[in-house]
Amino acid sequence: xxxxxxxxxxxxxxSMGVDPRLYFSSIERVLGPVSLRDLxxxxxxxxxxxxxxxxxENGFSGTGKLAASVKSMFMKGLNSHIEHVGSFPVxxxxxxxxxxxxxxxxxxxxxxxxxxxxxxxxxxxTSGFNIEGIPVAxxxxxxxxxEIMRSALRMTGSDAGGVTYFGDAEWDERACHDLGWNFVxxxxxxxxxxxxxxxxx
Numbered sequence: 001x002x003x004x005x006x007x008x009x010x011x012x013x014x015s016m017g018v019d020p021r022l023y024f025s026s027i028e029r030v031l032g033p034v035s036l037r038d039l040x041x042x043x044x045x046x047x048x049x050x051x052x053x054x055x056x057e058n059g060f061s062g063t064g065k066l067a068a069s070v071k072s073m074f075m076k077g078l079n080s081h082i083e084h085v086g087s088f089p090v091x092x093x094x095x096x097x098x099x100x101x102x103x104x105x106x107x108x109x110x111x112x113x114x115x116x117x118x119x120x121x122x123x124x125x126t127s128g129f130n131i132e133g134i135p136v137a138x139x140x141x142x143x144x145x146x147e148i149m150r151s152a153l154r155m156t157g158s159d160a161g162g163v164t165y166f167g168d169a170e171w172d173e174r175a176c177h178d179l180g181w182n183f184v185x186x187x188x189x190x191x192x193x194x195x196x197x198x199x200x201x
Contacts, residue, residue, distance in 0.1 A: 001106055001107065001108055001158045002106065002107050002108070002158075002162040002163070002164070003107065003108045003109070003110070003153060003156055003158050003162070003163045003164070004101055004107055004108070004109050004110075004163075004164050004165075004166070004201075005109075005110050005111070005112045005149060005152050005153060005163060005164070005165045005166070005181075006098070006109070006110070006111050006112070006165075006166050007111075007112065007113055007114075007165070007166060007167040007168060007172055007186075008111060008113040008115055008120050008123060008124065009113070009114075009115065009123075009168070010167075010168030010169065010186065010187050010189065011091065011094075011166050011167055011168045011172075011186045011187070012090065012091055012094045012098070012124065012127075012129065013088040013089065013090055013091065013094070013123055013124070013127050014088060014089040014090070014091060014187075015088040015123060016168070016189075018081060018088070019078075019115075019119075019123075020039060022074060022077040022078055022081065023047065023050075023074055024036065025077065026070050026071075026073040026074035026077055027051065027054060027070050029073055030066065030069045030070045030073055031054070031055075031058070031060065031066065031070070034054055034058045035054075035057060035058055036054065037053075040169075040170055040171065044114075044143045044144050044145060045114055045145065045169070045171040046114030046115075046139035046142075046143055046144070046145055046148065047071075047074075047114060047115055047116045047119070047138075047139045048067070048116070048139040048140065048142075048143045049114070049139060049143035049144065049145075051067055051070055052067070052143055055067070071116055071118075074116075074119065075118060075119060075122075078119055078122060078123075079122070082122070082123075082126055087123075087126040087127045087128070088123055088126075088127050089127075090127050090128060090129075091186060091187070091195070091196065092194065092195035092196065092197065093195045093196035093197035093198075093199075094129075094196050095127075095128050095129055096196070096197070097196035097197075097199060098129055098130070098131075098134075099130065100201060101201065102130075102133070102134070104201055106201075107201050108156035108157070108158040109134055109135075109156070110134060110135040110136070110137065110152035110153065110155055110156050111124075111131065111134060111135065111136040111137065111152065112137045112145075112148050112149040112151070112152035112153075112165070113136070113137070113138055113139075113148070114138075114139050114145055114148065114171075115138055115139060116138055116139055116140055117136065117138040117140045120136060120138050121136065135152055135155030135156055136152075136155075137149070137151040137152035137155060145171055145172070145175045146175045146178050146179060149165065149175055149176075149179060149181070150179070162182065163179075163181040163182065164181065164182040164183075164184060165181050165182070165183055165184070166184045166186050167183065167184075167185070167186065168185065168186045168187045168189050168190065168192065169189055169190070170189075170190070172185075173185065173190065184199075
């Protein structure tokens with residue numbers, strides 16, 4: 001059985017213009033002014049990975065409580081955005097693509113995202129995705145994107161001879177290279193597909 005593993009932000013939903021802004025705003029509201037890097041310069045471009053590195057590089061202690069406070073602040077901002085602006089736009093054909101895989105008898109599916117689990121589920125469900133029964137691995141499982149992706153594949157229970165990952169950014173492509181997985185770029189960042197409608201299983 002082959003496996004398809006899917007990223008969330010920028011891949012299934014068009015959220016990259018909002019999500020990072022809310023994330024870093026939440027960090028600064030909790031921690032105050034801190035030294036930040038460009039997104040692609042963090043060792044692990046995931047919610048827990050970036051925050052852990054920021055806390056370490058800025059000399060914070062009691063990081064568990066601070067991380068929980070940042071996550072809580074972020075979720076408040078995310079809920080507020082969805083309440084006042086609406087759900088995030090869906091990448092063309094993505095909902096239907098997920099449903100096609102769910103009904104497939106020879107393809108397993110999982111979500112592997114650098115988001116925290118709570119935020120990933122909120123964004124997907126409010127954007128119209130039915131993810132009941134779909135394994136979801138997040139940065140609550142590991143700060144490492146590679147480990148998150150490995151965890152997602154394990155959750156499928158498949159010994160998949162072929163794994164294809166759909167993602168939108170350089171860190172997705174690097175992780176697929178490290179894992180030896182097929183990579184399909186989505187969106188303009190890497191000149192990827194604009195729609196899932198033409199993807200065949």
